[in-house]
Amino acid sequence: MYFALEEYLPLTYALILSVVASVSLSSILFILTQKIGRETVGRTIIALGYGIALEEAFRLWYRTSYFLTVTTDIPLLFWEQLRIALFVAFIIILALFYLSPKGLKIKFIEEDAELAELYGVNTSLYSFFLLLISTIFVTLLGAISSVSSAIFPSMGWGPLVSGIVVYGIASQLGGVGMRVQLNVLVVSAILGIAFAVGGGI
Amino acid sequence: MKAIQAVTTILAVATLFTIPLLLDNYFVTWLFTLAAIYSIFTISWGFLERYSGRPSLGHASALGIPAYLAAISYNLGFGILTPALVSLLVIFLLYYLLSLKLGKKEFIFATFVISILLWVAAPRLVLGYGDTMVGGEEGFFLPHVPLKTIYLLSFLTLFITAMIYDFLARTGLGIKMGAVRDDELAAKALGVKISRMKFFASLLSTLTAVAAGYLYSFQFSHVSPEIFSVELSVFPLIVSIGGLSAPRMTFLSFALLFAARALNALAPQFHLVFYAALLILFPIFGRRLYAQG
Structure with a gap:
């Protein structure tokens, strides 16, 4: 997605639009898992099917037998350092979540979602919030990695x-x-x- | 009711067996043979799900291991019977021990992980004869077997497998195995030996999977890493949407394979979109199946 946008838009706009698109797509996945899947296995199967559907949609939409590349004047080392920084930022944010009062509720959901719901924890809200955070980080990682990766629809x-x-x-x-x-x-x-x-x- | 189901199973396999004979077309025979092998593979998955409550998300490994071992053994100049016994032992032990040690959720993930690891490892398997290298991404070749032979063997195996699969449900052993699937703790409380039931479920599943693996590899006279693909692993899971009885699994395996062929005519690999849609909807049907159980 980032590559397709980056071809036509300035880098910053492409990045913002990629995040918006990814958040929209993950919101659809969230709704599907909430409405259809009720336990871990069902949700994993839905996510697997959704992943295959998206990958195939990209492949059919952006038909090419070539690997594509993103070119930039910024040295590759910078992008690698950015990946490490993103990883560190992600771990710190996760740790802060778990250490905060909300972290206990997240652990409760991880342990037993049904029981957590019985005790009044809004499991849907927390699940959506965590999915949102991970989606943003994964999108940023994908955008940063596009500089040093061969890009193809099923990547x-x-x-x-x-x-x-x-x-x-x-x-x-x-x-x-x-x-x-x-x-x-x-x-x-x-x-x-x-x-x-x-x-x- | 029981008699009707038995007659349905016989009629289902007999009808599907007769069509290629009537049409006498090479492609039709090839396609029906492949569908029959897929049906055996699906029923093999069904033995695990219906009789031990352990559905596999990596059943392609049970198809791929015998196929790969047979191909390697043939390329090394050995026979193809020893690998059948070895793969039987390996897969059986794998399923039996995993089903004993792991719960349903863990079993699903464990089988998925194993099949993915094999999918990744298979292209790295290369054999060398002097200057010639075989294996790798291209896989291994096997001796050619006439299509008619594979066709007859496939339908014979499918018939035997389907009959055992459905008749087992009516025996005392099958009822105990079904009880383990529905509620392991309750079955244990009633005196059912859980490990023994899982032993039989794993054994039956492995036997049919090894047969399917051999038939699959000999139909193509070739085996490649794609035999461990996720696409093959999710196939029985998708088929199970329609029910877990042998006639349903057989008919739906044929229907799904034919639908995949038709969709591929529209665009390459287009059937995966269809598979993806069915996977997304799977939990709805899965709940219905569980309620029936």
Whole structure:
């Protein structure tokens, strides 16, 4: 999305519009998961179907057999540093959430969403808010990464599947709150190193 | 009612078997054979879901492991029977141990992760003979088997599988297995041996999956990493939207495969949009199925 916009718009506008588009798309996913899916498995299957639908929509809309690239005068090192800064910012924001009074409610939802709802926690509001935050960060990451990546319509498929795989393994390790995020970090690092050593990311 | 369902199963498979014979067209025979293999694969998934309450989201691995082992064994100059036994043991142990140790949600994620890891690892599997390399992204070739042979074997396997699948529900063992699916704790309280029921469900699922894997690889005379793809893994899940009885699973496997072919004629890989729509709607139908159970 960012690439398509960046071709026709100044960089800042392209970035803002990408975030708006991503938030709109994730809001649709949120409504679908709330209306149709009632538990983790159902919601994961919906997200998988939604991911495939979006990827196929992009492929059919932007038909090309070429890999596209974003060119810029800013050195690549800057974009890599920006990715690290974004990662650090994301972890800090997550940690602040979990340490705040609202963090306890988020952990409660993670532990048992139905019970949390029974105790009066507005689970839908928190779920939407967290989805919003993660969408904004993922969009920014995608935009920053577009400079150093080959771009093609189905490029989101890999991260989608990797995300499910990493979270699938991390969730087996148990815990809630920052503990889960740390598990995700450790699993990502191990798998990343394993694939790098194995000869291909 | 029970007799009607048994007759329906026989008629369903017999009708689908007869069509290619009447039309006598190579493509029709090829397509019906492939659909029959997909049906066996779907019923294999059904053994796990219907008789142990552990639906797999990575059942493509059960299809791919025997196919890959057979191809590697053939390329190394060994027979193709030993890999069948090895894959039977590997997949059975995998499903049995996972279903014993993990809950429904964890089982789904674990099977998905395994199939993705195999999908990623398969292209890195390369065999070398002097200057020649085989495997990798292109996969491995297998000896050619006449289509008529695969067609007959596929329908025979489908018939046997479908009959066992439906008749099992009427036996004492099948009722106990169904009880484990519906409520494991309640079944345990009634004295049902959970591990034994999961043993049989895993064994039946593995046996049919290995048969489907062999038939699939020999129909194409080739096996590639795409056999572990998510598209294949979600296929039985989508088919199960229509119900978990053998005639329904068979007919819907055929219908879904034919629909996919028709949609691909409109645009390449267009069937994935259809699959995606069905996946999004899956929880609605899934709840209905669970309520029926």
